[in-house]
Amino acid sequence: MTDWAQTVGQxxxxxxxxxxxxxxxxxxxxxxxxIWSVVVEGRLFVRAWNGPRSAWYRSAMTQRAGRVIAAxxxxxxxEDGDPxxxxxxxxxxxxxxHLGNRSLRSDHPHRPLRRNSRETGPV
Amino acid sequence: xxxRRPPSKSxxxxxxxxxxxxxxxxxxDGVTVTGALWGNATARSLIEQxxxxxxxxxxxxxxxxxxxxxxxSLNGVPADDDADPLTIGYYxxxxxxxLYYEHVGHFRGIVRLGTFDDLASVRARTGxxxxxxxxx
Numbered sequence: 001m002t003d004w005a006q007t008v009g010q011x012x013x014x015x016x017x018x019x020x021x022x023x024x025x026x027x028x029x030x031x032x033x034x035i036w037s038v039v040v041e042g043r044l045f046v047r048a049w050n051g052p053r054s055a056w057y058r059s060a061m062t063q064r065a066g067r068v069i070a071a072x073x074x075x076x077x078x079e080d081g082d083p084x085x086x087x088x089x090x091x092x093x094x095x096x097x098h099l100g101n102r103s104l105r106s107d108h109p110h111r112p113l114r115r116n117s118r119e120t121g122p123v
Numbered sequence: 124x125x126x127r128r129p130p131s132k133s134x135x136x137x138x139x140x141x142x143x144x145x146x147x148x149x150x151x152d153g154v155t156v157t158g159a160l161w162g163n164a165t166a167r168s169l170i171e172q173x174x175x176x177x178x179x180x181x182x183x184x185x186x187x188x189x190x191x192x193x194x195x196s197l198n199g200v201p202a203d204d205d206a207d208p209l210t211i212g213y214y215x216x217x218x219x220x221x222l223y224y225e226h227v228g229h230f231r232g233i234v235r236l237g238t239f240d241d242l243a244s245v246r247a248r249t250g251x252x253x254x255x256x257x258x259x
Binding site: 020023024025027028029030031032033055056059067 | 180216
């Protein structure tokens with residue numbers, strides 16, 4: 001299993017994904033935001049909970065790159081957290097193309113894929 | 124989302140270390156904002172570098188941030204913290220100095236350095252913000 005596949009599995013298990021899109025300079029980023037996510041067939045999709053006008057979504061669509069942080073908000077020390085999950089902190093990511101494959105169906109009853117869902121993957 | 128965690132056990136020590144404030148001035152666009160930096164190791168390592176000219180930009184409608192030329196010391200500070208509006212902070216993973224004007228929650232990598240006194244002036248700037256930070 002690849003590192004990214006492991007990270008996606010951890011995100012799916014924890015429902016704890018934060019993203020920090022790069023700022024206007026394409027490199028700087030600030031405090032990450034918890035984000036809606038769903039994993040379908042090993043692929044990670046994210047969506048703006050508050051719609052495409054939300055600040056993170058607009059930044060993400062402009063820069064199309066940033067950082068994903070799994071379990072980063074826990075603030076756990078490695079002794080009392082899952083070290084494998086903590087290792088997933090600050091993975092670089094790219095927003096991939098718009099969801100075009102309409103045959104994909106989320107098996108999560110409350111998390112359907114929508115038009116503004118975006119697939120996320122490693123750099 | 125996970126419930127907010129309380130500050131780490133080392134926070135009391137951190138607070139004691141931060142007993143001595145250093146007054147600062149933040150200047151931009153003809154505006155002068157007063158503030159204070161605390162005595163923790165991260166703040167001290169920033170104070171040693173003052174005055175600094177930095178280019179801030181807005182991030183996510185919650186904070187203004189500027190990348191620092193070098194990483195700051197993290198000796199003795201909590202690994203995670205919570206930043207309220209009017210907090211001057213350091214977000215260690217990105218090596219940025221942050222002026223928080225909205226609450227961003229508890230997060231690994233946030234280090235509180237001090238406070239600034241004028242929320243409206245900082246929040247109102249929407250574009251790039253060239254600022255200097257110096258001692259009073």
